[in-house]
Amino acid sequence: MAKENIQNSWKKIQLCKRLYSYLVFHYPLLILVLFCMALNSVLSIGRTALSKFLLDDVLLNSPKSFFRNYGYSQLEILLGLCTAAAIIAIFLGITKFGQDYLHQYLIARVTVDIQNEVFHHLLYFPMEFFNRQKVGDLLSRFTNDMNMVQISLRYLYGDFFLQPITLITAMAACLYYSWQLSILTFIIFPAVIVPLVQMGKKIHRRARSRQMGISEVTQEMQQVFGGIRVIKTFHAEEYQSKEFQAKNEHFFRRAMKVQKSQAMAKSIIELLNNLGLPLIMGVGGYFIIRGGLDLTPGDLIAFIGATALMFKPVKSLSKAYNGLQEFLAGVKRVFELKELPKDPSYSEGNRKFPGLKKKMEFSHVFFEYEEGKPVLQDISFEAKAGEIIAFVGPSGVGKSTLLDLILRIYHPKQGEIRIDGVPIQDFELGSYREKIAVVGQDPYLFHRSIRDNIAFGRKDVKEEDIIKAAKAANIHDFIASLPQGYDTVVGERGVMLSGGQRQRITIARAVLREFSILLLDEATSSLDTESEKTVQEALERLMKGHTTFVVAHRLSTIKNASKIIVLSEGKVLAQGTHERLMEECEFYRNLYEMQFSSSPSPSTSITDPNK
Ligand SMILES: Nc1ncnc2c1ncn2[C@@H]1O[C@H](COP(=O)(O)OP(=O)(O)O)[C@@H](O)[C@H]1O
Numbered sequence: 001m002a003k004e005n006i007q008n009s010w011k012k013i014q015l016c017k018r019l020y021s022y023l024v025f026h027y028p029l030l031i032l033v034l035f036c037m038a039l040n041s042v043l044s045i046g047r048t049a050l051s052k053f054l055l056d057d058v059l060l061n062s063p064k065s066f067f068r069n070y071g072y073s074q075l076e077i078l079l080g081l082c083t084a085a086a087i088i089a090i091f092l093g094i095t096k097f098g099q100d101y102l103h104q105y106l107i108a109r110v111t112v113d114i115q116n117e118v119f120h121h122l123l124y125f126p127m128e129f130f131n132r133q134k135v136g137d138l139l140s141r142f143t144n145d146m147n148m149v150q151i152s153l154r155y156l157y158g159d160f161f162l163q164p165i166t167l168i169t170a171m172a173a174c175l176y177y178s179w180q181l182s183i184l185t186f187i188i189f190p191a192v193i194v195p196l197v198q199m200g201k202k203i204h205r206r207a208r209s210r211q212m213g214i215s216e217v218t219q220e221m222q223q224v225f226g227g228i229r230v231i232k233t234f235h236a237e238e239y240q241s242k243e244f245q246a247k248n249e250h251f252f253r254r255a256m257k258v259q260k261s262q263a264m265a266k267s268i269i270e271l272l273n274n275l276g277l278p279l280i281m282g283v284g285g286y287f288i289i290r291g292g293l294d295l296t297p298g299d300l301i302a303f304i305g306a307t308a309l310m311f312k313p314v315k316s317l318s319k320a321y322n323g324l325q326e327f328l329a330g331v332k333r334v335f336e337l338k339e340l341p342k343d344p345s346y347s348e349g350n351r352k353f354p355g356l357k358k359k360m361e362f363s364h365v366f367f368e369y370e371e372g373k374p375v376l377q378d379i380s381f382e383a384k385a386g387e388i389i390a391f392v393g394p395s396g397v398g399k400s401t402l403l404d405l406i407l408r409i410y411h412p413k414q415g416e417i418r419i420d421g422v423p424i425q426d427f428e429l430g431s432y433r434e435k436i437a438v439v440g441q442d443p444y445l446f447h448r449s450i451r452d453n454i455a456f457g458r459k460d461v462k463e464e465d466i467i468k469a470a471k472a473a474n475i476h477d478f479i480a481s482l483p484q485g486y487d488t489v490v491g492e493r494g495v496m497l498s499g500g501q502r503q504r505i506t507i508a509r510a511v512l513r514e515f516s517i518l519l520l521d522e523a524t525s526s527l528d529t530e531s532e533k534t535v536q537e538a539l540e541r542l543m544k545g546h547t548t549f550v551v552a553h554r555l556s557t558i559k560n561a562s563k564i565i566v567l568s569e570g571k572v573l574a575q576g577t578h579e580r581l582m583e584e585c586e587f588y589r590n591l592y593e594m595q596f597s598s599s600p601s602p603s604t605s606i607t608d609p610n611k
């Protein structure tokens with residue numbers, strides 16, 4: 001148990017060190033901010049000395065006055081004090097700026113640095129990661145956990161550095177004004193600290209429970225509005241409203257508990273703090289009247305001022321310590337992302353991919369997404385340069401997966417894919433993917449302008465090339481008819497366009513590349529007959545002169561194919577031209593008859609004829 005605790009603490013210290021390393025990276029700014037903070041707190045405490053000298057040297061003209069021993073007159077001292085007060089005021093103002101703005105700047109800078117780093121790292125994760133990881137979870141790591149990183153940074157360098165400085169300066173000031181009263185105060189000081197720390201822990205626990213309450217309420221809202229159709233259908237509005245009220249009540253009670261303990265803690269501190277006052281006032285005042293402690297009225301007033309400044313740092317430190325315990329969990333989750341390995345394909349190959357010159361071979365390729373659930377088994381076939389290879393088979397058989405293997409999104413568990421004799425993983429990934437164009441089933445556009453969507457990922461594309469690509473994709477006339485033309489922003493996922501328009505924009509995106517291999521995955525399956533025709537035209541233009549792998553659902557594509565690969569239950573059942581397969585393969589004949597000849601709409605997908 002003890003060992004575990006030590007280990008845990010060690011891990012936390014490691015996390016803190018890691019956060020510090022980001023801060024240290026910006027060391028000039030860091031030093032400046034810390035300097036501002038320290039100066040600000042020292043000046044605030046130094047200001048209490050002004051009241052001492054005002055009282056002793058100027059107003060009371062006491063024999064023990066400090067400056068008068070040097071022969072200054074009361075008025076001279078008053079003038080000096082006013083000047084000092086003005087200078088302190090100016091520096092307090094300047095350092096306040098550093099303390100507030102530069103401090104926030106540094107924290108935000110480091111948080112953004114970490115965020116950028118993690119984001120960059122995430123993009124290189126293997127596809128499997130994104131299948132497993134829910135997008136919601138990733139987003140929450142990016143928002144909530146990053147928030148925790150930010151707060152931890154604030155605690156780690158703001159509070160952990162600054163508060164001890166303030167505390168020590170305040171204590172030193174107390175000692176300077178009266179060491180006897182200081183000893184008295186330092187004895188009663190823990191009486192305030194101990195309950196303070198205890199309360200801090202309790203508040204912290206309750207705050208966490210309140211936080212859980214908040215997320216329960218938001219989850220409930222998400223669920224309800226996501227399923228609003230079901231709720232309306234079942235006329236469950238009142239029921240849902242009651243459920244929500246119950247959850248919200250629960251949250252309310254938890255939130256009030258936090259408020260209550262916070263208010264309690266505050267009043268107790270005030271109480272103890274204020275009870276210290278009569279004690280110090282009594283003892284100090286008594287000795288000033290009777291003499292004996294070498295205490296002046298100015299000392300007493302300044303002393304009381306300095307003790308008041310001792311409490312805040314302790315309160316902040318205990319808050320920072322408790323908070324850090326919780327927020328480090330978020331920091332850990334963020335850094336966990338950075339620890340995950342990148343997709344090895346990014347670093348595997350180093351040969352520049354020149355394009356497919358002679359042929360591509362699949363040799364005994366096996367693949368599975370999850371252990372023990374094979375998707376593709378022993379796939380072997382050959383494609384010559386310039387050929388059109390069509391994959392047909394029931395839905396779920398693994399056609400899209402095959403294309404992903406070619407694209408190196410996933411990697412065979414066994415077997416090899418070779419291009420012109422070279423295993424594809426030996427090619428440098430960037431140069432390899434550059435030479436492959438993909439038009440998928442579900443065209444994905446980004447919430448950017450049409451121009452950026454076509455030029456996607458490339459900066460130096462000429463306007464005329466974009467227009468040429470759009471013309472080849474049968475979409476130029478449409479784009480030109482839009483009021484903002486190529487600058488039109490298409491809405492999230494391209495919602496402002498029809499399926500056919502979106503698809504033609506992704507085709508234009510493909511045209512722009514100097515690719516050698518084309519992958520088409522049921523590119524027209526979700527379109528109506530009319531837009532299918534225009535898309536198909538564009539696709540045929542695109543296929544010319546390139547080796548094409550196509551997941552086919554259209555008769556014409558199949559008839560044009562140089563070779564059809566028939567897949568069933570993850571295996572290659574037969575391969576050959578349409579005519580030969582019609583003669584020799586019953587499975588294919590059935591598929592063909594079900595799907596391609598009898599069905600009037602080409603958009604229904606193939607189903608397993610055996611089922
Ligand atoms: N990301 C994934 N994780 C786990 N299983 C998957 C994933 N993608 C597809 N599959 C499964 O792999 C099989 C093949 O899918 P897919 O290649 O999309 O088939 P097709 O394109 O022929 O319809 C299906 O059973 C599907 O459920």
Ligand SMILES: [Mg+2]
Pocket residue numbers: 399400401521
């Ligand atoms: Mg598919």
